Amino acid sequence: MGSAIPFNCVNNPELHGMIQMIGEYERGLKSPSFHEIRVPLLKKEVDYTKLQEGVEENGFTLMSDGWSDINNRSICNFLVNSPKGTIFLASTDTSNIIKTKKHVFAMLDEFVEMIGEENIVQVVTDNATNYKATGEMLMQKRKKLFWTPCVVHCIDLVLEDFEKKIEEHKVTIEKGRKITSFIYNMSRLICLLKEFTQRKELLRPVATQFAIAYLTLGRLHELKGCNARRSGRSNLN
Template sequence: MAFPHSDAQQQHIDTMLKKDKKGRIGRAIAKFFHFSHIPSHAASTPYYRSMIATIQKESLGVEPPTSYEISGKYLDAEVNNIHVWVKNLKQLWEMYGVTLICDSWTGPTKMSIIIFLIYYNGKVIFHKSIDATSRFEDADYIYALLEQVLCEVGKKCVVQVISDNGANYKKAGKLLMQRHPHLFWTSCAAHCINLMMSDFGEINRVKKTIDTAQRISKYLYNHLWIHALMVNFTGRELVRPGITRCATNVIALNSILQNKNGLKSMFASDEWQTSRYASTADEKSIEQIILSAKFWDYMKEIVDIVEALYVVLRLVDQEKIPQMGHAYYKLRMAKDNSKKTNPLWCQSFLKIIDRRWDVQMSRDLHLAGYYLNPSYHHCYNLGFDDELLKALRNVINR
């Protein structure tokens, strides 16, 4: 019988001890996370691993920082580091330019806050916030704030100002462009598309379909037995339509549409037909809607048309990759998709898209971004497109 080599035994012991140590450390860290109500995904941040590596490096016998030190000198040190980091970035702002973002928010207490952010090279930096609760936020007030922030950041540094689509911001943005010819003002693309989708919700057929979906959803979730039967046939819960926000309603309509077969099977089943719910007028009305081919056809047309725009909304609302060079193309694809779905009925949607986009967005800026995007420029041979070249010249001339 051969005995294992002593080195192999030592390695096995070391591995066991290492696992035991990791287990004890893991439990201690997890306990800190759990009892301090820190979400577990905080361990995915680079600062978590940096903290652990520093603790391991500095060896035993070092006292951990107190709460006073964490909220005092160490917080001050981090603030100073951020200031130094921003100061170093500022040296490049005049050369490459920055985007000034102005966003407003009103909370449940009716407190109105206006926030100013600076976007540069994929990084968003908080500049300052203004409590505008006691102020009348007309165009003149917004314009004065923007002028003040421009002076603080550096007028030569800012090449674009982005705000929401309110009439006051739009007027202030135009005044800003008149005063500073090198500047572009554009409204938030995500907000613009949200407004498009809200306008979609006012189209009579869309509104009726959403109202019907809300009625169905409310009915299915207001009765425990019916809800349980629905889950049994669909195998899942439904996303329920809300009262507002058309984007959420589109997701809800799509959820109901995906469960079409399950819902139809439910209302055609023996369990339903022999239940006490199947005989009342309200229930029969819901059953007729679910078994109606017209209802599902309307829903599919709406989802097919609006979902393409929802994809654009998700694209422009994400923060990882700048979307200036993609927004125009994606919106055009959404319009083309609408035409394929229902060439006649889609005209109402297309008018809303064109009206919102042309009136509220900086058309030249997005066209120039589309033209300069190499993934589209070569694929679609945009080099000699007169409309795009004109937009590009307009942007360069500013």
């Protein structure tokens, strides 16, 4: 009443959906601020509206992406993609969920239902065994969509096999790790590196992204001449 909202707004189905979603949260849910509604939430709605413009012609791709945060919680992000761009839908904390094909299927199927099966062309996930099985289950239930393994994850698995099964790759990558660790453990060497490489950084490999190891080797090769000049040698072995 204080905001002069018309009584017929209670007939809006979106209001009913909003109330239902609010009820799914525990006590203490905070309402969005004026700035959040006016800027990020409005922008998200505008982006989603733009995506919907070409949905009848091209359809959506539903994508899932699993990762771990700084507290080692297992998080799964859900996004939709179209020729107009990609937008974030939601994040789900999956730390306490056993990622069997049944549970993964339930999560993905819920988002397919939310977006509308008629609007989705394909679902993209990683290439793990449980996701393969989930993809088969989705295609059996939803006859018009396809499951596609993530290309990036497939390439990452190939590079992982290269490192584990090809001795020359394994030895070379280990040398690259030692070089980058040696440089980044000494502040003086970091300063010299930036001086001779025009402030370019070395890409340092991490445990779970095997592509990074090869990118690091590529950067070491790229900066090989700079390191040779710094060390006073004509080559760097």
